[in-house]
Every structure is written in C-alpha cells, then in structure tokens.
Amino acid sequence: GIQVEQSPPDLILQEGANSTLRCNFSDSVNNLQWFHQNPWGQLINLFYIPSGTKQNGRLSATTVATERYSLLYISSSQTTDSGVYFCAVGLTGTASKLTFGTGTRLQVTL
Amino acid sequence: DAGVTQSPTHLIKTRGQHVTLRCSPISGHKSVSWYQQVLGQGPQFIFQYYEKEERGRGNFPDRFSARQFPNYSSELNVNALLLGDSALYLCASSSRQGANQPQHFGDGTRLSIL
Numbered sequence: 481g482i483q484v485e486q487s488p489p490d491l492i493l494q495e496g497a498n499s500t501l502r503c504n505f506s507d508s509v510n511n512l513q514w515f516h517q518n519p520w521g522q523l524i525n526l527f528y529i530p531s532g533t534k535q536n537g538r539l540s541a542t543t544v545a546t547e548r549y550s551l552l553y554i555s556s557s558q559t560t561d562s563g564v565y566f567c568a569v570g571l572t573g574t575a576s577k578l579t580f581g582t583g584t585r586l587q588v589t590l
Numbered sequence: 591d592a593g594v595t596q597s598p599t600h601l602i603k604t605r606g607q608h609v610t611l612r613c614s615p616i617s618g619h620k621s622v623s624w625y626q627q628v629l630g631q632g633p634q635f636i637f638q639y640y641e642k643e644e645r646g647r648g649n650f651p652d653r654f655s656a657r658q659f660p661n662y663s664s665e666l667n668v669n670a671l672l673l674g675d676s677a678l679y680l681c682a683s684s685s686r687q688g689a690n691q692p693q694h695f696g697d698g699t700r701l702s703i704l
Contacts, residue, residue: 510690511691520697523680523698525692566633570690576638576688578623578693
C-alpha cells in the first residue's frame with residue numbers, strides 16, 4: 481500500500497516562531513488533506529490540497545503532486561497551534577479512503 | 591449547519607461484549623467512513639458506505655461491521671470486544687463517492703475495553 485511519511489516527528493517552538501512540516505507519499509494521489517488533531521482528539525480539517533498552494537490566515541500549504549510531497553507552513557505560531565498535524569492521502573480509483581501519515585507532534589511554548 | 595455528529599462520546603465495555611457506535615453526516619453528505627485511531631498512531635480506515643452500500647473495507651476482522659440508513663446516518667458495530675479494540679473511533683462524511691472528496695470528521699467516540 482501507499483506509504484505516507486511526515487517530518488519532523490516532533491517539533492518544539494516558541495510562540496511567534498515559524499515552521500514547515502513536510503509530507504512525502506509513495507504513489508500518485510488525487511486527494512491530500514492536512515489535519516490538526518488538538519489535545520482533546522478533535523481532528524480539524526485544515527486544507528484539501530491535492531495540488532497547488534492555498535492559504536488560510538497564518539497557515540498555508542503547498543502540494544507538488546509530480547514530486548509526491550506536500551508542505552504545511554505555520555507562521556507566527558501560537559500556543560493553540562499545539563497538537564498533532566497529520567497529512568492524509570487518497571488514491572485514484574479507490575473508495576473514499578484516506579491513508580494517514582505518521583504525524584508531526586507540535587508543542588508551542590510561551 | 592451542524593458538522594458530523596457522533597454518539598456516544600465515551601464508552602466503557604468489558605472483553606467479549608459488543609458495542610454500537612453512531613454517526614450522523616453533514617446535511618447533504620451521502621458518504622460515511624469509519625476510522626480507528628489507537629493511542630499514538632494515525633487513524634486507520636475501517637469502512638466506507640455510500641448510498642447505503644459498502645464501498646470500501648480496510649484490514650479489520652469480521653467482528654467489525656457497519657451499515658448506513660436511508661437518512662445517510664451510520665452505525666459501526668464491533669462484536670466480541672478485545673482489549674486491543676480500545677481506541678478513538680472517528681466518523682467522516684463527504685458529499686460524494688470517491689477518494690478525491692474532502693473528508694470532514696466528527697469528534698469521535700472514545701472506547702475503552704476493560
């Protein structure tokens with residue numbers, strides 16, 4: 481099956497710092513989503529981005545489908561950004577199945 | 591508009607029992623998928639239902655089953671519970687069939703097996 485790897489696995493930032501999270505995947509995909517799972521377990525949809533670039537406030541994402549990677553940028557981080565960030569991919573011709581990556585655990589400190 | 595709703599939020603069962611978890615999709619969404627997330631890992635796909643038919647199944651034993659109702663809500667059933675079934679169970683909905691549809695997740699049901 482498809483492999484989805486995220487880096488770094490863990491990240492500690494001071495409030496106000498910027499960061500880049502990376503997601504590599506091993507096959508062609510027609511769905512890529514970034515999620516934030518907060519400490520209470522809620523999985524929040526950040527971006528649906530199978531290709532191209534999108535921005536939403538302090539967050540932006542870029543997917544280069546031909547090179548099989550996606551990047552999530554977090555600028556001016558806040559303590560509420562803490563949690564686990566997952567990328568998840570869907571393959572062409574399959575059911576509505578997402579394969580999740582290994583996750584990046586982010587802690588933002590004061 | 592309400593998002594994906596799941597019930598109950600928490601549940602405690604003992605080994606050998608069975609459990610039913612419920613999910614209501616976003617209004618207008620016809621596809622429902624179920625995922626299992628054990629502690630420290632990403633969610634794993636269990637089932638997808640679209641128009642009341644099973645459209646995809648992950649690598650889970652036959653103790654896991656699901657169904658979708660005419661109003662597009664769904665139930666996940668797990669029989670003969672094992673300690674390893676302790677997890678957060680997440681439901682996701684999308685408007686249409688297909689892997690290229692954005693998935694929207696509920697808050698999950700946290701299941702603990704004693």
